[in-house]
Each structure stands twice: as structure tokens, then as C-alpha cells.
Amino acid sequence: MKYRVENLLDIFEFHDSDFTLVHFGGEELIVSVKHLNIHKNTEQNPSEYDMEIECSRITFNGFYVPSY
Numbered sequence: 001m002k003y004r005v006e007n008l009l010d011i012f013e014f015h016d017s018d019f020t021l022v023h024f025g026g027e028e029l030i031v032s033v034k035h036l037n038i039h040k041n042t043e044q045n046p047s048e049y050d051m052e053i054e055c056s057r058i059t060f061n062g063f064y065v066p067s068y
Helices: none
Strands: 018-025 028-038 051-061
Antiparallel strands (some): 018 028, 028 051
């Protein structure tokens, strides 16, 4: 399945997730996430239970690290 979610991190839980850096450059950060949980009451989850997504990709646009 493929889903796209923009600006809604609160529909997920990351407590058992495993993050891997894919790309960081310019103002873009991309991570691969295994074992991501999605809540049951979301449009993207057809199940009546919380569901685990085996592997996903999260892209943050406009991401930057301020210099101090």
C-alpha cells in the first residue's frame, strides 16, 4: 500500500520504530522508518485496530539546523 500524509505526525506512534538516515542536504531530511504505528482512527488505516507499517519513508522539507 502507498499512502501520503502531509503535516500530520500525530496520527503515528514512534515508540518501537527504527530510523535510518537516507538523505540530508539543502533543506531536506529523509529517513526510512521500520515498525511505524498508525492509529486506528485515521483515514489511512482501514483497520479497526492500530496498525504497524513495516517500512515507510518520511521526508521533511524546509528542515535546517541553525548555527549557533
